[in-house]
Structures are given as structure tokens and as C-alpha cells.
Amino acid sequence: MATEKKPVVDRRDFLKVLGISGAAATLAGCGNTSIESGVEKVQSYVQPEDFVVPGNSVFYASTCTQCQSNCGIMGRVREGRVLKLEGNPNSIISKGKICGLGQASIQVQYNPDRLTTPMIRDGESLVPATWDQAIKVINQGLGKDSQISGDEIIFLTNGVSGHQKVLIDNFLESYNSKNHIAYEALSNRVGETVRENLYGYSNPVQKVKDAKLIVSFGNDFLGSGVSPVFMATQYAQFRKAPRGTLIQIEPRMTLTGGNADRWYPIRPGTEGVFALGLANALVQHPEYDKTVPEELKLALKAYDKYTVGEITGINPDAIGHVVAMMWEKSPTLVLSGATAEGHKQGYQNAYAIELLNVILGNVGKTVTPPTENPFPQMNPINASYQSLVNLDNQLNTKKTKAMLIMGVNPIYTGPSFVDIKNKFKNVSLKIAMVTQLDETAEMCDVVLPLLSPVEEFGTHVASYQPEGIEISIQQPLMEKLHPHTKSFGDVLLVLLKERDPKNYSKYPDYYSYIREAVVKSKPVFKSSMTDDEFWDSALMNGVLHVPPKEAEFTKIKLNTADLPKAENKPLDVNYPFYFVPSIKADLRDGKHANLPWLQESPDPMTTVVWDSWVEIHPKTAEEMQIREGDILEVKSSMGSLMAKAYLFPGIQPNTISIPFGQGHSSYGRYANNRGVNPFKIINPITDEKTGELALFATRVQIIKTGNKEKVVKDEGPTTLQQGRKLVVTMAADQAELSKEV
């Protein structure tokens, strides 16, 4: 339906009319002023499916691609337009549920800033072009006569999986290259590496539902974890009678921390030391004593409660309280998360935390091996910060001749000490495939407009597979909205046909490629259906499910070499504050800042909307005479940011926090010039063992600018529960264990 002519009456004019001639306007409303004739069009279908009834919704299954969880979703479609997304009940991961981030993906589709035509570089600026012109430019560099091979071509993506990954690898193969670089600014590589080394699996199943006590070190599994929708349903089961207890230890309260029974603010980076303090206390118990090698027991002696208390800033008695609960409530589950892992000793921290699972005997009970994927080529590619370093190194050599970019924005998320932007100039052909122009696409030579996730085919395999293996099928929920946008797969197939017509000319389009690939997997599912039936059922169900297989951990070896050192690091006089940027469940690394629903939805801990803010503990604020709304300059050795102060009791007193996600300069009207980007002041510190960026190891100083602005937030004028005691809390060290447990 398209509007030809619309009366222009905005809200202000409407109010004016009411003000000037209120009675007359109101009366007119009861008359005959609202109904229109001949203004809007009403278009019929040409030849619809028989089941299509205008006004009635049709539901199609697909897959959410907003984060790496790949939840199964159902799209409600009416008159050819997708209107609402819900969870797909057939999906093991989403179990018929969906999160706010998933709901908002509809705004990727209808975003007014979507790129609708290809663009090619003309001097300093990008100009609209036709697909033929864009493909011509690409083929000049990458066509059939191109001599580019090996490391001269880079395909930079996020952590893709399924047939997208397969097709990218096939594309690179046609250039004798394996240079697929997968970059995620907020990756879980440190924890995954620890678990890979300890258990042999990077993502073992963590059975939240089966635990009676969860001790989580900064793992925001309900907010921005590996699979928040799945974990939330598991958490609901965990909280059913007999109610499980959740202890959260982290420097800044996350959504999961807000749900915890006990929340311990810890000095950033000392999580591993606290975990070893618990381990030391645990092995005093005869039951746990048996499982631990003598060498380790000896090493643990250095982590007595007073030393640990001094290093971590947590009351030494807390160790006794937590360990008493661990003895009482079995099985337990210990989780390590982003804020524990993003440090110089991040690997050691995560190792010490996982050690608790081994000592407590959780391995095999609440930590179990995942099912092996019968299609390993579809597993998600390991995406990490290390990839950005790899990219940086490759660009330094000036060997790279062509680069294709999809799903990542390294110019925005890259820290300021990795100067990707300037090094881009060394590459003669840079191709970005996007739905909307961003900071990185803007620097490219050719920008191709992709279909939105609700218009696209695809297959996905999530990295976290809780029950068996789920292969999620993505299918278009509606016809494409913009005629000059194309599927990512179709673009690659066009380029591949040019290079390797023998193998790829049989595929008229990406649909036929995906269909053939899915149908070929039929024998694994022992299906007796015909090819057509199998494909239809895969589309209808939205998922193909490989049932879980029993497996055992075979690799657990404990060693003392990976333990974090029990040392007290003095605070830097110039930079006296720890800087722990928070990961919002919706904006994540800033990829979703272009969606107004997410900008509008209040941060669950502070209720602030549409902006960045500096969280500071009320006591620290009082000492420094800082009030809410004071504009603070947060300065690290890499740069500084300015944002409004927000007094937040859920933060360690020596720590300040700014959420990731804002501070875009070129990402559409909803994201641009809004807030600040904490990536830009991250210090060049990496995890010693894995080389991952230590996101939470930066030290900063705070400078008051003297300016003040109102913080836009949903909560009332007072942070103290509207002046009423709605929820009673007490300091964790004052709680009586016997009453609480």
C-alpha cells in the first residue's frame, strides 16, 4: 500500500488545533472528517498462494541472525509484509521465545537508512551505481583474468557459520586462498581456549537448569552471553522450587548480577584469585580433597582468605560463605564470563574458574560434552580480536590487493592503537557488503546493498549447542523491499561463476545452492522423504535437528602453570580508576545501534536511553563531588571520552563504566553522533596466553569538565526506588547464611 498524498499534520500542529478551537475540532472528530476516498492505494495480489487471505497472518519459520545464538524464529506476515517476529517452538535453542534484540531485527528490514543501490567510489565520495557497473569494477580486480591469489585477497567477516561460511571458503579457494578472517570485537575466545585445553571442547554444555547453585564470575548469561534466550528458559527452570541460588562476582552489575541472590563487587582482573581462594577453602573439605593432586593443593595454599580478600577487595569472610553454600548445594555450576576473561591474565582467570568445576565434581554433571556436528564444515568459524591483529599485520605488508568485508565494522570497533582506517588505503579494491552504510563501508571502493536477514536464505549453526546439534534454516519472510538489493549468496555466486564456471554454472541462484546443500544432507537424518518433501519440511520446521549423543570428557588435566598469580597490583597514580565498559544485551558491539527500538529500550540496570553515560559509585562520586549529569572526561593513555555521570551503586568503588555500542559517526540517523565509543580508549593490553584484547584492563582518570546535562532515563527522580522500599537489599557480608540458604 503506498500513500500518494498525505495531509501534513504533525503532533505540534495537532495540539495547536486543539488549543485554538478545541471544541470545534473535537466535534469535527465525531463527524465525517476521518474517512478518506481516493487517497491511498489498495493493491491486490496478482496470483497469490491459495492460503493467503488479506487481513489474516501467515507464519513462516526462519532464523534470527542478530547474534551468534541463531534462535529459531517465526515471522508473522500479512499482505506480503513481515510485521512481527516470535520464537519458533521447534527450535531447541529458542524454544518458542525471542529476545528484544531479535524482535528489533524487523527494523533492519524497514530501516529508512537502508542502502538501496550499489555505490562505487568516485574520488573522495561514494556515488550510486547500477549492479552492472559495480560488478564491472569488481571484475576488473577479481574477474577471471585476475592473477590475485593466496594472501593477496582477504575475506573479512564476523563469526559466520553454515553455508555462508562454506560459500566464502569456496570463493576463496577459487583464488587458491584460505584467507578468511573472522573478527568479533566481543568474542569469547579466551574462555573457549581454556575449555578447549581443559575439556577438549570449546563450548561444553553448561546445564544451568540442573544446578542448585551457580557461581558466575562476570558471566552475563541472561543478557549478553552465548545464548541468552536458551539460558533464560534454563534459568527459569533453575529458579523453580527447590529454588536454585545464584552468586555473581563481577566489577559492574550486569543483568544477571541484578538477578543474583548475592552479588560481590570485585576488583577487575582478580576474579581468578578469588576463584583460587574458594578452591583453597574447598580442598580443606575431605570430600573435595581427594580429587585434587598434591601439587595443586600445595599451590593453592598461597590463596588464603586474607590474601585473597586484600587482592580482590572482597570481605575475606565471603569465601567461607560461598564455600559453605557449595558444600551444601550440589551439583553446582561455575561460569566464567567476559569481565573475568578480558585481562592480561584472562586465560589464567578463566582457568582458575573452570578449575572449580573440576574440584566440585561438576564435570559430567552440570558441565557435559557437546554433540559432535556431522557437518563440521558448517561449524561457525572462530572469530576473535586476534583476527584484527592478523588483518593489521597483513595490511602492514601492503601485499593485499583485494578485500571483501561483510558483517563487521573494524573501523568502529577496532581500538585506536590499531589504525585500520589508514591502512585501508594500501588496498586497491575494497568491497563491502552491507544493508546500511557504516564507518567501514564508507571507506570502501564498492559497496553492495544486501538483502536484510528477513529477505534472505541461509543455514546457521550456533557455536553453543545445548541439546544435540541444531541446523537452523533461514528463509525469506517476504519479497525484497528494495528492488536493487541482492542476496549475499547471489553476489558470491556471480563472482564464482566468473572464476569457476564448471562447478557453479549449474546454480541459477543462491536459493538453488542452499536447497541442494540442504537436500544433500538428507541421509544423515535417515529421512525417507523425497527431496521436495525434505526441503519443504526443513522450511516449515525451520530447523534440522541432530539428536544428542552421549560422550565423555577424556582430556582433563590439571596443572599449576596456568594459575593466576596472587599479587597485589598497585593502582596507577595517573590513572586511578579501573575502566570496565559494559556490554549491553541489545547494542552489543555497536552493530545494532541503528535500530531505534533498541536505542529506546532502557538499559536494564540504569534505565538510560539513547545515550552513553559514565557509571560511578555514589561514594566515589561524593568524594569527588560529582552529581548525576555532570559531564566527565574519562581519560586513558589512548585517548579520552566525555559523557554524563550516572551514580550507580552496582559498581566496584574504584571502577567506572561506559557501555559499548554508541559513538557512531556514520551508521544512519538513529546511531550517528550519539554518545561515545569506549573501544577508542582501550589500552593496548592483551591476554598473555591467547593474544585476545584485554577489554577490561584499561586504567583511566576522571576529569570534571564543569558542564552538566540532564541524563535521559526512564526511572523516576530518585534512584532509591521512588522513595519506597520496593525491594529490600543488604550488603552481602551482613547476610546470615543459615537464614539465606
Added chain:
Amino acid sequence: MALVGASYSINAEPFKAGGAPGTQTIDGYNALGPQVEQPIEFPHYTHANVMKINCMYCHTYARRSAVSGIPRLDKCIGCHKMIPEVRDRPRIKKLFWYWDNHKSIPWKKVHDLPDFVRFNHERHIQRFYFQDKRPVREVCGYCHGDVANMTTARRVKAISMGWCIDCHKKDHQISAVNLKTTNGPNDCWMCHK
């Protein structure tokens, strides 16, 4: 094809099709809408009056959905492929142009309610056509006027809130055999939800 015979009720409200926009209708409202220029001047008169085709043969969604829907293009073509004698007429040529080019016809809305009003066709058709067994031209005509006597449709009823409520206040016989009467609902949220 369901055809309605000459059983058009003489008790039905008289319909008014002509007059200048804003002219007062018989039910006392300043109601008449403007003549709307359509991409094809569809002769309702020929189809519904001369050929006696039931309104719901083309507007098939009216009994199934909140909206009556514009007939799908292949429905027009389905009949007109079988009627070669009118194939050369300008309107039919235009119709086939849309079909050959796989384009939908950009009809203009004649009865366009504001977005805050939810009118449910299905509810009204089920009650008055199927339950009360009233003639279809009368049932559709309550709101749309005697479209069977028009070429392209024109709004001849007020379709304002007061006009809707007037009808909802009236006593409507429950069915052709049951003499009991009921009113239409009077809750705000029935239409404004």
C-alpha cells in the same frame, strides 16, 4: 458461482449514488465522498446487477477476514479468458496488460477508515448474510451503498463513528427464524484497539 436471484429485499434501505461531494444522504449525514478515478473503470453494475454475481464471489475475503480484500488478479483473468467477445474492449485490454506484465492493479481506496478504527468484515457478513440470511446486496449495501448500481464504487454512506453507533444501537433480529433482537456492541475497544 453463487448467484443471487431477484430476491432483492424491498424493505432494504434505499441507496443514493449521485450528487455532489458532501451532499446530505438520506440518513441525514454529510456523507457523499468524491468520485474516485480508478486505473480501470470497473463496472460493478455489469457484474453485480446485469450478471447477478454475488459480491462475495469476487470480494471473497469479506467472509473470512477483517478486510474484504481486493480480488486477486488471476480471479478476473480466470473468467475473462473464457469471454473472448469482450477481449478487445479498452478496459479488458488494460486488465490483460496488468496480467501479462505480472503487475498488480493500483486501485484507489474508496472506503478508507483511519488507522485507529478496526472494522471487521467477517463479523458483519457472518451475522447478517449467513445467520440472518439477508440478501447480499443489502448486507454489503448497509455500508457501501448499492454498488450494484454504480460503475466504480463511490462512498455514499457517512461511515463516521456516530453513524456506526446509530446502527449498533438498533435492534437487529437474531436470525430469519428467531424473532429475538440484539444490539451491536457499544464498547470503545471493539473498534479502537
